[in-house]
Amino acid sequence: MKIRKNIAISDSGFLFNPSTGDSFSINPIGHEIVQMIQNEKSEIEIIDALTADYAIDKNTVEKDLYDFINMLKTHKLIE
Protein backbone atom coordinates (compact mmCIF):
# COMPACT_ATOMS: atom_id res chain seq x y z
CA MET A 1 0.00 0.00 0.00
CA LYS A 2 1.65 3.20 -1.20
CA ILE A 3 0.51 6.71 -1.97
CA ARG A 4 1.07 7.30 -5.67
CA LYS A 5 4.35 9.08 -6.20
CA ASN A 6 3.03 12.02 -8.17
CA ILE A 7 0.38 13.00 -5.59
CA ALA A 8 1.13 16.39 -4.10
CA ILE A 9 0.19 16.78 -0.44
CA SER A 10 0.26 20.13 1.34
CA ASP A 11 0.78 20.60 5.08
CA SER A 12 -2.81 21.76 5.44
CA GLY A 13 -4.27 18.51 4.11
CA PHE A 14 -4.79 19.41 0.48
CA LEU A 15 -4.16 16.65 -2.08
CA PHE A 16 -3.64 17.16 -5.79
CA ASN A 17 -3.42 14.47 -8.42
CA PRO A 18 -1.64 16.03 -11.43
CA SER A 19 -2.43 13.12 -13.72
CA THR A 20 -6.20 13.59 -13.38
CA GLY A 21 -6.40 17.17 -12.20
CA ASP A 22 -8.50 16.12 -9.20
CA SER A 23 -7.99 17.77 -5.85
CA PHE A 24 -9.11 16.71 -2.41
CA SER A 25 -9.18 17.90 1.15
CA ILE A 26 -8.57 15.65 4.12
CA ASN A 27 -9.09 16.35 7.78
CA PRO A 28 -6.13 16.32 10.23
CA ILE A 29 -6.51 12.68 11.23
CA GLY A 30 -6.80 11.70 7.56
CA HIS A 31 -3.64 13.66 6.94
CA GLU A 32 -1.86 11.74 9.71
CA ILE A 33 -2.95 8.45 8.15
CA VAL A 34 -1.71 9.51 4.70
CA GLN A 35 1.65 10.45 6.24
CA MET A 36 1.87 7.08 7.97
CA ILE A 37 1.10 5.31 4.68
CA GLN A 38 3.86 7.39 3.06
CA ASN A 39 6.17 6.22 5.84
CA GLU A 40 5.24 2.65 4.90
CA LYS A 41 3.43 1.85 8.13
CA SER A 42 1.21 -1.21 7.99
CA GLU A 43 -2.50 -1.02 8.74
CA ILE A 44 -1.96 -2.62 12.15
CA GLU A 45 0.75 -0.10 12.99
CA ILE A 46 -1.53 2.75 11.99
CA ILE A 47 -4.36 1.41 14.17
CA ASP A 48 -1.98 1.05 17.13
CA ALA A 49 -0.62 4.56 16.62
CA LEU A 50 -4.07 6.12 16.46
CA THR A 51 -5.48 4.28 19.47
CA ALA A 52 -2.39 5.35 21.44
CA ASP A 53 -2.92 9.02 20.56
CA TYR A 54 -6.69 9.36 20.47
CA ALA A 55 -9.49 8.66 22.91
CA ILE A 56 -11.09 5.95 20.81
CA ASP A 57 -11.49 2.20 20.77
CA LYS A 58 -9.66 -0.09 18.37
CA ASN A 59 -12.78 -1.39 16.59
CA THR A 60 -13.92 2.09 15.59
CA VAL A 61 -10.46 3.02 14.33
CA GLU A 62 -10.17 -0.21 12.35
CA LYS A 63 -13.59 0.31 10.73
CA ASP A 64 -12.85 3.95 9.89
CA LEU A 65 -9.34 3.21 8.62
CA TYR A 66 -10.51 0.56 6.14
CA ASP A 67 -13.25 2.87 4.92
CA PHE A 68 -10.72 5.69 4.49
CA ILE A 69 -8.24 3.47 2.62
CA ASN A 70 -11.07 2.32 0.37
CA MET A 71 -11.86 5.92 -0.44
CA LEU A 72 -8.18 6.57 -1.23
CA LYS A 73 -8.34 3.60 -3.59
CA THR A 74 -11.61 4.81 -5.13
CA HIS A 75 -9.99 8.16 -5.83
CA LYS A 76 -6.92 6.34 -7.23
CA LEU A 77 -4.56 7.94 -4.73
CA ILE A 78 -2.88 4.73 -3.62
CA GLU A 79 -1.41 1.92 -5.64
Add this chain to the structure above:
Amino acid sequence: MEKKQYERPIIKSLNQGLMNKFGTRTEYMPVTHIDGVAVNELLQNYGSPLFVISERKIRENYRNAKRIFETRYPKVQFAWSYKTNYLNAVCNVFHQEGSWGEVVSRFEYEKALKNGVPGSKILFNGPDKMDDDLKVAIQNDSPIHIDHLDELYRLIEISNDMDANPRVAIRVNMDTGIYPMWDRFGFNYENGQAWDAINKIMANGRLRLVGLHCHIGTFMLAPSAYGIAASKMSELALQIKNRYGKIISYIDMGGGFASKNTLKGSYGLGADSVPEISQYAEAITSALLNAGFDNEELPYLYLETGRALIDDAGYLLGSVISNKRLSDGRRATIMDFGVNIMFTSFWYDHKISPAQEFGHHTEDCVLYGPLCMNIDVIRENVTLPPLKAGDHVVVHNVGAYNITQSMQFIALRPAVVMIDMKGQPHVIKRSEQLSTLEEGEVVPDYLSKFSL
Protein backbone atom coordinates in the same frame (compact mmCIF):
# COMPACT_ATOMS: atom_id res chain seq x y z
CA MET B 1 -0.92 12.37 28.86
CA GLU B 2 -4.51 13.13 27.94
CA LYS B 3 -5.55 11.59 24.65
CA LYS B 4 -6.69 13.75 21.76
CA GLN B 5 -10.32 13.95 20.68
CA TYR B 6 -10.98 11.52 17.84
CA GLU B 7 -12.64 12.46 14.58
CA ARG B 8 -13.26 9.98 11.80
CA PRO B 9 -10.77 10.39 8.87
CA ILE B 10 -12.45 11.88 5.83
CA ILE B 11 -11.43 12.74 2.31
CA LYS B 12 -13.52 15.05 0.24
CA SER B 13 -13.26 15.57 -3.48
CA LEU B 14 -13.13 19.26 -4.33
CA ASN B 15 -15.32 19.88 -7.33
CA GLN B 16 -15.02 22.84 -9.53
CA GLY B 17 -18.43 23.54 -10.89
CA LEU B 18 -20.69 26.42 -11.64
CA MET B 19 -21.00 28.96 -8.88
CA ASN B 20 -24.18 28.67 -6.89
CA LYS B 21 -25.31 32.07 -5.72
CA PHE B 22 -27.53 30.50 -3.08
CA GLY B 23 -24.76 28.34 -1.68
CA THR B 24 -25.32 25.52 0.75
CA ARG B 25 -24.95 25.74 4.45
CA THR B 26 -22.59 23.47 6.28
CA GLU B 27 -23.90 22.49 9.68
CA TYR B 28 -20.86 22.12 11.87
CA MET B 29 -21.86 24.59 14.58
CA PRO B 30 -22.84 22.33 17.44
CA VAL B 31 -26.07 22.82 19.36
CA THR B 32 -25.18 21.54 22.81
CA HIS B 33 -27.98 23.14 24.84
CA ILE B 34 -31.67 23.89 24.40
CA ASP B 35 -32.95 26.69 26.63
CA GLY B 36 -29.94 26.15 28.86
CA VAL B 37 -30.43 22.39 29.27
CA ALA B 38 -27.63 20.16 27.96
CA VAL B 39 -28.65 17.93 25.05
CA ASN B 40 -26.53 15.08 26.42
CA GLU B 41 -28.25 15.32 29.77
CA LEU B 42 -31.70 15.26 28.17
CA LEU B 43 -30.83 12.15 26.16
CA GLN B 44 -29.32 10.48 29.18
CA ASN B 45 -32.36 11.16 31.35
CA TYR B 46 -35.18 10.59 28.87
CA GLY B 47 -33.70 8.31 26.21
CA SER B 48 -32.96 8.73 22.53
CA PRO B 49 -34.67 9.82 20.35
CA LEU B 50 -36.47 12.56 22.21
CA PHE B 51 -38.76 15.42 21.26
CA VAL B 52 -38.02 18.63 23.14
CA ILE B 53 -40.36 21.61 23.18
CA SER B 54 -39.37 25.06 24.34
CA GLU B 55 -42.16 26.74 26.29
CA ARG B 56 -40.22 29.98 26.09
CA LYS B 57 -40.16 29.89 22.31
CA ILE B 58 -43.89 29.16 22.07
CA ARG B 59 -44.73 32.13 24.27
CA GLU B 60 -42.30 34.38 22.41
CA ASN B 61 -43.76 33.36 19.06
CA TYR B 62 -47.33 33.86 20.25
CA ARG B 63 -46.68 37.23 21.86
CA ASN B 64 -44.78 38.40 18.80
CA ALA B 65 -47.56 37.40 16.39
CA LYS B 66 -50.23 38.90 18.67
CA ARG B 67 -48.35 42.19 18.92
CA ILE B 68 -47.80 42.31 15.16
CA PHE B 69 -51.50 41.85 14.43
CA GLU B 70 -52.84 43.96 17.29
CA THR B 71 -50.69 46.94 16.39
CA ARG B 72 -52.28 46.86 12.93
CA TYR B 73 -55.87 45.91 13.70
CA PRO B 74 -58.00 46.54 16.78
CA LYS B 75 -59.91 43.26 17.09
CA VAL B 76 -57.76 40.13 16.88
CA GLN B 77 -58.32 36.67 18.32
CA PHE B 78 -56.03 33.67 17.85
CA ALA B 79 -57.40 30.12 18.09
CA TRP B 80 -54.83 27.36 18.55
CA SER B 81 -54.91 24.89 15.70
CA TYR B 82 -55.11 21.58 17.56
CA LYS B 83 -54.10 19.44 14.60
CA THR B 84 -50.71 21.15 14.43
CA ASN B 85 -49.74 19.88 17.85
CA TYR B 86 -52.36 18.70 20.30
CA LEU B 87 -50.23 17.65 23.22
CA ASN B 88 -52.24 19.02 26.12
CA ALA B 89 -49.28 20.86 27.66
CA VAL B 90 -48.63 22.62 24.36
CA CYS B 91 -52.29 23.55 23.91
CA ASN B 92 -52.44 24.89 27.44
CA VAL B 93 -49.45 27.17 26.92
CA PHE B 94 -51.40 28.74 24.05
CA HIS B 95 -54.60 28.88 26.12
CA GLN B 96 -52.71 30.54 28.98
CA GLU B 97 -51.59 33.16 26.49
CA GLY B 98 -55.23 33.80 25.56
CA SER B 99 -55.61 31.65 22.49
CA TRP B 100 -58.94 29.89 21.89
CA GLY B 101 -59.14 26.41 20.38
CA GLU B 102 -59.63 25.48 16.72
CA VAL B 103 -60.51 21.85 16.07
CA VAL B 104 -61.31 19.71 13.05
CA SER B 105 -62.68 16.54 14.62
CA ARG B 106 -64.71 15.34 17.57
CA PHE B 107 -61.58 13.85 19.10
CA GLU B 108 -59.88 17.25 19.05
CA TYR B 109 -63.07 18.90 20.24
CA GLU B 110 -63.19 16.66 23.30
CA LYS B 111 -59.52 17.35 23.94
CA ALA B 112 -60.10 21.12 23.91
CA LEU B 113 -63.10 20.79 26.25
CA LYS B 114 -61.09 18.56 28.58
CA ASN B 115 -58.28 21.11 28.60
CA GLY B 116 -60.81 23.59 29.92
CA VAL B 117 -61.53 25.70 26.84
CA PRO B 118 -65.13 26.99 27.08
CA GLY B 119 -67.28 25.53 24.29
CA SER B 120 -68.08 29.02 23.02
CA LYS B 121 -64.36 29.52 22.38
CA ILE B 122 -63.80 26.38 20.33
CA LEU B 123 -64.07 26.92 16.58
CA PHE B 124 -65.31 23.70 15.01
CA ASN B 125 -63.92 23.22 11.49
CA GLY B 126 -63.58 20.24 9.21
CA PRO B 127 -65.66 18.19 6.78
CA ASP B 128 -66.24 15.35 9.23
CA LYS B 129 -68.88 16.46 11.72
CA MET B 130 -71.37 13.72 12.51
CA ASP B 131 -74.85 14.40 13.90
CA ASP B 132 -73.75 13.77 17.43
CA ASP B 133 -70.76 16.11 17.01
CA LEU B 134 -73.06 18.87 15.79
CA LYS B 135 -75.43 18.34 18.73
CA VAL B 136 -72.60 18.65 21.24
CA ALA B 137 -71.27 21.75 19.49
CA ILE B 138 -74.75 23.31 19.56
CA GLN B 139 -75.15 22.52 23.26
CA ASN B 140 -71.77 24.14 23.97
CA ASP B 141 -72.48 27.21 21.81
CA SER B 142 -69.39 26.56 19.71
CA PRO B 143 -69.13 28.41 16.41
CA ILE B 144 -69.65 25.74 13.74
CA HIS B 145 -67.84 26.35 10.47
CA ILE B 146 -69.95 24.67 7.81
CA ASP B 147 -67.97 22.85 5.14
CA HIS B 148 -70.60 21.50 2.72
CA LEU B 149 -74.32 21.57 1.94
CA ASP B 150 -75.02 18.19 3.54
CA GLU B 151 -73.68 19.57 6.79
CA LEU B 152 -75.75 22.72 6.38
CA TYR B 153 -78.98 20.76 5.89
CA ARG B 154 -78.23 18.36 8.74
CA LEU B 155 -77.41 21.26 11.01
CA ILE B 156 -80.74 22.94 10.22
CA GLU B 157 -82.63 19.69 10.90
CA ILE B 158 -80.78 19.06 14.17
CA SER B 159 -81.27 22.67 15.27
CA ASN B 160 -84.99 22.37 14.55
CA ASP B 161 -85.17 19.18 16.63
CA MET B 162 -83.28 20.84 19.47
CA ASP B 163 -85.09 24.14 19.02
CA ALA B 164 -81.68 25.83 19.01
CA ASN B 165 -80.11 28.66 17.05
CA PRO B 166 -76.45 27.73 16.73
CA ARG B 167 -73.77 30.21 15.77
CA VAL B 168 -72.34 29.33 12.40
CA ALA B 169 -69.86 30.49 9.80
CA ILE B 170 -69.39 29.15 6.32
CA ARG B 171 -66.05 28.12 5.00
CA VAL B 172 -65.31 29.94 1.77
CA ASN B 173 -62.74 28.86 -0.81
CA MET B 174 -61.56 31.19 -3.52
CA ASP B 175 -59.02 32.01 -6.16
CA THR B 176 -56.27 34.04 -4.51
CA GLY B 177 -53.86 33.72 -7.40
CA ILE B 178 -51.94 30.78 -5.99
CA TYR B 179 -51.57 27.30 -7.38
CA PRO B 180 -52.92 24.81 -6.53
CA MET B 181 -56.13 26.48 -5.44
CA TRP B 182 -57.62 24.86 -2.37
CA ASP B 183 -61.22 24.27 -3.37
CA ARG B 184 -62.06 20.99 -1.72
CA PHE B 185 -63.14 22.58 1.53
CA GLY B 186 -66.08 24.90 1.93
CA PHE B 187 -68.09 26.82 -0.66
CA ASN B 188 -66.57 28.56 -3.64
CA TYR B 189 -66.63 32.34 -3.80
CA GLU B 190 -66.30 32.88 -7.55
CA ASN B 191 -68.97 30.46 -8.77
CA GLY B 192 -71.62 31.63 -6.34
CA GLN B 193 -71.71 28.56 -4.04
CA ALA B 194 -70.82 30.72 -1.07
CA TRP B 195 -73.71 33.08 -1.77
CA ASP B 196 -76.00 30.13 -2.29
CA ALA B 197 -75.11 28.79 1.17
CA ILE B 198 -75.47 32.25 2.74
CA ASN B 199 -78.89 32.72 1.12
CA LYS B 200 -80.02 29.34 2.42
CA ILE B 201 -78.91 30.19 5.95
CA MET B 202 -80.52 33.61 5.89
CA ALA B 203 -83.76 32.41 4.28
CA ASN B 204 -84.16 29.57 6.76
CA GLY B 205 -83.56 31.76 9.79
CA ARG B 206 -82.73 28.89 12.15
CA LEU B 207 -78.95 29.37 12.13
CA ARG B 208 -77.20 32.54 13.25
CA LEU B 209 -74.61 33.48 10.66
CA VAL B 210 -71.91 35.15 12.75
CA GLY B 211 -68.74 34.64 10.74
CA LEU B 212 -66.98 33.84 7.52
CA HIS B 213 -64.07 31.44 7.42
CA CYS B 214 -61.38 30.64 4.88
CA HIS B 215 -58.15 28.70 4.82
CA ILE B 216 -56.45 29.35 1.52
CA GLY B 217 -53.58 26.88 1.75
CA THR B 218 -50.66 25.65 3.74
CA PHE B 219 -47.07 26.90 3.99
CA MET B 220 -48.10 29.92 1.93
CA LEU B 221 -45.09 31.82 0.63
CA ALA B 222 -47.10 34.68 -0.89
CA PRO B 223 -48.53 37.07 1.73
CA SER B 224 -50.38 38.88 -1.08
CA ALA B 225 -52.70 35.87 -1.42
CA TYR B 226 -53.96 36.61 2.10
CA GLY B 227 -54.63 40.21 1.04
CA ILE B 228 -56.78 38.98 -1.84
CA ALA B 229 -58.58 36.51 0.44
CA ALA B 230 -59.24 39.16 3.10
CA SER B 231 -60.63 41.53 0.43
CA LYS B 232 -63.00 38.88 -0.91
CA MET B 233 -64.13 37.91 2.58
CA SER B 234 -64.74 41.57 3.43
CA GLU B 235 -66.72 42.06 0.26
CA LEU B 236 -68.87 39.08 1.15
CA ALA B 237 -69.43 40.41 4.67
CA LEU B 238 -70.39 43.84 3.36
CA GLN B 239 -72.78 42.37 0.80
CA ILE B 240 -74.45 40.31 3.52
CA LYS B 241 -75.00 43.52 5.43
CA ASN B 242 -76.36 45.28 2.34
CA ARG B 243 -78.72 42.49 1.39
CA TYR B 244 -79.86 41.25 4.79
CA GLY B 245 -78.86 44.00 7.20
CA LYS B 246 -76.83 41.38 9.01
CA ILE B 247 -73.48 42.38 10.51
CA ILE B 248 -70.86 39.64 10.33
CA SER B 249 -69.03 39.64 13.65
CA TYR B 250 -65.85 37.85 12.61
CA ILE B 251 -63.71 36.98 9.62
CA ASP B 252 -61.55 33.91 10.23
CA MET B 253 -58.50 33.87 7.95
CA GLY B 254 -57.52 30.33 8.94
CA GLY B 255 -53.88 29.32 9.04
CA GLY B 256 -51.17 28.52 6.52
CA PHE B 257 -48.40 30.97 7.43
CA ALA B 258 -45.03 29.41 6.62
CA SER B 259 -42.50 28.46 9.29
CA LYS B 260 -38.73 28.79 8.90
CA ASN B 261 -38.36 25.30 7.47
CA THR B 262 -36.91 24.75 4.01
CA LEU B 263 -39.25 23.13 1.52
CA LYS B 264 -37.62 20.44 -0.59
CA GLY B 265 -36.60 21.75 -3.98
CA SER B 266 -36.54 25.40 -2.96
CA TYR B 267 -33.47 27.48 -3.79
CA GLY B 268 -33.02 29.46 -0.63
CA LEU B 269 -33.07 28.30 2.94
CA GLY B 270 -36.42 28.71 4.64
CA ALA B 271 -34.90 30.85 7.37
CA ASP B 272 -33.84 33.37 4.71
CA SER B 273 -36.72 33.20 2.30
CA VAL B 274 -40.09 32.67 3.99
CA PRO B 275 -42.16 35.79 4.72
CA GLU B 276 -42.23 37.31 8.17
CA ILE B 277 -45.49 37.25 10.13
CA SER B 278 -45.61 41.02 9.72
CA GLN B 279 -45.90 40.61 5.94
CA TYR B 280 -48.95 38.37 6.31
CA ALA B 281 -50.36 40.74 8.92
CA GLU B 282 -49.86 43.77 6.71
CA ALA B 283 -51.62 42.09 3.76
CA ILE B 284 -54.59 40.91 5.83
CA THR B 285 -55.16 43.95 8.02
CA SER B 286 -54.71 46.44 5.16
CA ALA B 287 -57.36 44.60 3.17
CA LEU B 288 -59.78 44.55 6.10
CA LEU B 289 -59.21 48.18 7.05
CA ASN B 290 -59.61 49.36 3.47
CA ALA B 291 -62.68 47.26 2.71
CA GLY B 292 -65.17 49.93 3.74
CA PHE B 293 -66.50 48.66 7.09
CA ASP B 294 -67.94 51.28 9.44
CA ASN B 295 -65.64 51.62 12.43
CA GLU B 296 -68.13 50.19 14.90
CA GLU B 297 -68.91 47.30 12.56
CA LEU B 298 -65.34 46.22 11.96
CA PRO B 299 -65.34 42.43 12.22
CA TYR B 300 -63.10 40.52 14.60
CA LEU B 301 -60.11 38.96 12.87
CA TYR B 302 -59.72 35.32 13.90
CA LEU B 303 -56.46 33.54 13.13
CA GLU B 304 -55.83 29.81 13.30
CA THR B 305 -52.07 30.08 12.96
CA GLY B 306 -50.40 26.79 13.86
CA ARG B 307 -47.12 25.95 12.18
CA ALA B 308 -45.61 29.44 12.33
CA LEU B 309 -46.12 29.54 16.12
CA ILE B 310 -44.85 26.10 17.09
CA ASP B 311 -42.45 24.75 14.46
CA ASP B 312 -39.26 26.37 15.76
CA ALA B 313 -40.21 25.58 19.37
CA GLY B 314 -39.81 21.87 18.67
CA TYR B 315 -36.55 19.90 18.45
CA LEU B 316 -35.88 16.24 17.89
CA LEU B 317 -32.75 14.90 19.57
CA GLY B 318 -31.32 11.67 18.24
CA SER B 319 -28.24 9.50 18.00
CA VAL B 320 -26.16 7.92 15.28
CA ILE B 321 -26.59 4.15 15.02
CA SER B 322 -24.04 3.51 12.30
CA ASN B 323 -22.14 4.82 9.32
CA LYS B 324 -21.86 3.01 6.03
CA ARG B 325 -20.65 3.55 2.52
CA LEU B 326 -23.13 3.23 -0.35
CA SER B 327 -22.27 1.51 -3.63
CA ASP B 328 -21.53 4.81 -5.34
CA GLY B 329 -19.16 5.94 -2.59
CA ARG B 330 -21.62 8.20 -0.82
CA ARG B 331 -21.51 8.28 2.95
CA ALA B 332 -24.69 7.11 4.65
CA THR B 333 -25.46 7.66 8.31
CA ILE B 334 -28.19 5.75 10.08
CA MET B 335 -30.00 7.61 12.84
CA ASP B 336 -32.23 6.25 15.57
CA PHE B 337 -35.20 8.33 14.35
CA GLY B 338 -36.93 8.03 11.02
CA VAL B 339 -39.91 9.15 9.00
CA ASN B 340 -42.15 7.37 11.49
CA ILE B 341 -41.68 10.25 13.94
CA MET B 342 -40.52 12.85 11.42
CA PHE B 343 -43.28 12.82 8.87
CA THR B 344 -42.36 16.32 7.75
CA SER B 345 -39.04 15.08 6.36
CA PHE B 346 -41.09 14.03 3.33
CA TRP B 347 -41.44 17.68 2.35
CA TYR B 348 -38.80 19.63 4.29
CA ASP B 349 -35.02 19.59 4.29
CA HIS B 350 -34.83 19.91 8.05
CA LYS B 351 -31.86 21.71 9.54
CA ILE B 352 -29.76 19.21 11.48
CA SER B 353 -26.92 20.20 13.82
CA PRO B 354 -24.38 18.05 15.60
CA ALA B 355 -24.70 18.14 19.37
CA GLN B 356 -20.97 17.97 20.06
CA GLU B 357 -17.85 19.82 18.96
CA PHE B 358 -16.12 18.85 15.71
CA GLY B 359 -13.40 20.30 13.55
CA HIS B 360 -14.38 22.25 10.46
CA HIS B 361 -14.09 19.33 8.06
CA THR B 362 -17.37 18.06 6.78
CA GLU B 363 -18.65 15.51 4.33
CA ASP B 364 -21.77 15.07 2.29
CA CYS B 365 -23.98 12.26 3.43
CA VAL B 366 -27.42 10.73 3.26
CA LEU B 367 -29.25 10.47 6.57
CA TYR B 368 -31.38 7.39 6.97
CA GLY B 369 -33.79 6.47 9.71
CA PRO B 370 -33.78 3.12 11.53
CA LEU B 371 -36.84 1.62 9.85
CA CYS B 372 -36.48 -1.44 7.68
CA MET B 373 -38.07 0.48 4.86
CA ASN B 374 -36.47 2.05 1.80
CA ILE B 375 -38.33 5.35 2.02
CA ASP B 376 -37.00 6.04 5.49
CA VAL B 377 -34.78 8.96 4.46
CA ILE B 378 -34.36 11.97 6.74
CA ARG B 379 -32.13 14.00 4.38
CA GLU B 380 -31.14 12.96 0.86
CA ASN B 381 -28.08 15.15 1.01
CA VAL B 382 -26.69 17.02 3.96
CA THR B 383 -23.24 18.31 4.81
CA LEU B 384 -22.25 17.34 8.33
CA PRO B 385 -19.08 16.76 10.32
CA PRO B 386 -17.87 13.14 10.51
CA LEU B 387 -20.43 11.70 12.92
CA LYS B 388 -19.67 8.38 14.53
CA ALA B 389 -21.92 5.81 16.18
CA GLY B 390 -23.26 7.17 19.45
CA ASP B 391 -22.89 10.85 18.48
CA HIS B 392 -25.94 13.04 18.95
CA VAL B 393 -27.71 15.44 16.63
CA VAL B 394 -30.41 18.07 17.00
CA VAL B 395 -33.10 18.36 14.33
CA HIS B 396 -34.69 21.81 14.20
CA ASN B 397 -38.18 23.04 13.43
CA VAL B 398 -40.12 19.88 14.16
CA GLY B 399 -42.79 21.35 16.45
CA ALA B 400 -45.57 21.30 13.87
CA TYR B 401 -47.32 18.15 12.68
CA ASN B 402 -44.65 15.61 13.59
CA ILE B 403 -46.25 14.57 16.85
CA THR B 404 -49.81 14.60 15.52
CA GLN B 405 -48.92 12.80 12.29
CA SER B 406 -46.39 10.33 13.69
CA MET B 407 -46.72 6.72 12.61
CA GLN B 408 -46.55 3.76 14.91
CA PHE B 409 -44.55 1.50 12.65
CA ILE B 410 -42.00 -1.05 13.89
CA ALA B 411 -40.71 1.15 16.70
CA LEU B 412 -42.23 2.73 19.79
CA ARG B 413 -42.67 6.48 19.74
CA PRO B 414 -40.39 8.52 22.00
CA ALA B 415 -41.10 10.75 24.97
CA VAL B 416 -41.75 14.46 24.64
CA VAL B 417 -40.18 16.87 27.10
CA MET B 418 -41.08 20.52 27.56
CA ILE B 419 -38.50 22.91 28.97
CA ASP B 420 -40.31 25.48 31.08
CA MET B 421 -39.61 29.21 31.42
CA LYS B 422 -37.09 28.51 34.20
CA GLY B 423 -35.14 25.95 32.18
CA GLN B 424 -36.69 22.97 33.95
CA PRO B 425 -37.56 19.95 31.78
CA HIS B 426 -40.94 18.22 32.24
CA VAL B 427 -42.10 15.03 30.55
CA ILE B 428 -45.32 15.99 28.76
CA LYS B 429 -45.71 12.64 27.01
CA ARG B 430 -44.14 9.41 28.17
CA SER B 431 -42.46 7.16 25.63
CA GLU B 432 -44.65 4.36 24.34
CA GLN B 433 -44.38 0.89 25.81
CA LEU B 434 -45.49 -2.39 24.31
CA SER B 435 -48.44 -2.26 26.70
CA THR B 436 -49.47 1.18 25.32
CA LEU B 437 -49.92 -0.33 21.90
CA GLU B 438 -51.52 -3.55 22.98
CA GLU B 439 -54.08 -1.86 25.19
CA GLY B 440 -56.86 -2.17 22.63
CA GLU B 441 -55.85 -5.54 21.22
CA VAL B 442 -57.91 -8.65 21.83
CA VAL B 443 -56.68 -12.18 21.10
CA PRO B 444 -59.59 -14.64 20.83
CA ASP B 445 -59.22 -17.62 23.19
CA TYR B 446 -58.70 -20.11 20.40
CA LEU B 447 -55.64 -18.13 19.23
CA SER B 448 -54.09 -17.73 22.64
CA LYS B 449 -52.03 -20.93 22.57
CA PHE B 450 -49.73 -22.63 20.08
CA SER B 451 -46.80 -24.98 20.06
CA LEU B 452 -43.81 -24.66 17.77
